[in-house]
Amino acid sequence: MGLAARARLSPGVEGEDYDLVHCNHFFLMPVARRLARDRAPILLDTHDLQARQFALINERMPWLRPRVSYEDMLAQEVEAMRGADLLLHLNALEAEEFRALLPQKRHALLYPPTPPAPTGPGGPDIVIVSSNNTANVESLIWFLREVVPRAPGVKVKIAGSVAEGVRARAGALYAAHRDWFLGRVEDPGAIYARARLALLPTVGGTGLSIKTVEAMSSGLPLIATPQALRGMDAEALSLPGVTVAESAEAFAAALIQAAAAPHPSDSTRASSAARAYYESRFSLAAYRTGLETLAEATLSAAF
Known part of the structure; x- marks a missing residue:
């Protein structure tokens, strides 16, 4: 998040007036908030609970003691998410956890689009x-x-x-x-x-x-x-x-x-x-339809 907060954006990007900002990771919320200017609503993809992912990585590297606890990382993650107007969860289990962590926020389950595998010709x-x-x-x-x-x-x-x-x-x-x-x-x-x-x-x-x-x-x-x-x-x-x-x-x-x-x-x-x-x-069509519906509802609530 520190890098995102200090990031320099092109004048064309930062000078634009946005109606809606879709942020794909809480690490980038400082940039999203700069672009939203306290006016445009922000949709935030939550992915998996990132504090847990870092904790799992730390478990596999016992020779390096983590400098930050799981609780501290989780608190930072949750605090960043408070700035979003709608949290988009990419799986059902994480959606339940985030709803419990941030009950005052709006939540939606929106699975990520995944390219399809072929359905044939088949074989043994x-x-x-x-x-x-x-x-x-x-x-x-x-x-x-x-x-x-x-x-x-x-x-x-x-x-x-x-x-x-x-x-x-x-x-x-x-x-x-x-x-x-x-x-x-x-x-x-x-x-x-x-x-x-x-x-x-x-x-x-x-x-x-x-x-x-x-x-x-x-x-x-x-x-x-x-x-x-x-x-x-x-x-x-x-x-x-x-x-x-x-x-x-x-x-x-x-x-x-x-x-x-x-x-x-x-x-x-x-x-x-x-x-x-x-x-x-999980198809691209399902994702587009879901995102469009959620974006329209968020814009209607904001304006």
Whole structure:
């Protein structure tokens, strides 16, 4: 925030008269308030609770003592948000927390737009797409250790940089499944395009899972842990074609059953409940409609 407060803006930007300011992070609220001039309303994207994100980072670096406590960071974050007229929350769990922290403010849930994955042409693959972060690595290790031995004969393709993390954290486990790992891929969408089933064996992490949104957009049948659907509304837990497994045993049983099922057609994937859920909440069209509606309501209340 200090850098934003001292930022020099071009005369053309700072001299403009704005009706509405959309700020994409509380770090930039000093700039937003300068542009609003105590007249234009401010919409603020809250993202995840940033104080928590910094606290999690600090936990992974025990050799560096944080100079600021979680409570101090949270207080700074909340204070900056008081200057916004409407807080836009990007997932359902964080929306509840921010409403409790700032009950006097206006709040709205507006999921971020996520590019869709292809819904075909389909293929024989059972896939996991995942990047290399702590929660993803822990989740994949859990899947390989706890689920895979309970689903003999099933083979999975694992795409993404998560391979590097698994190799570093669980070398023997990585070596035992070396031929499953594709490593980094240029186009994750192509992985979904050639698949028949997507797996989301998530056991950690915070905020909305973008890889879950991408998998939903592909229209593939999904097997997911409840944690994979975090940040979404209750409907996500009961979508046809999405099997929610709360244990390794349940995940393995669902995997064996799904592996024996017929491959879904392009049309089945395009019209699936998961794809419809994605379109209604996470598509660019849904985001634009939601943002326009909220902006119009905020302008009407201000003027």
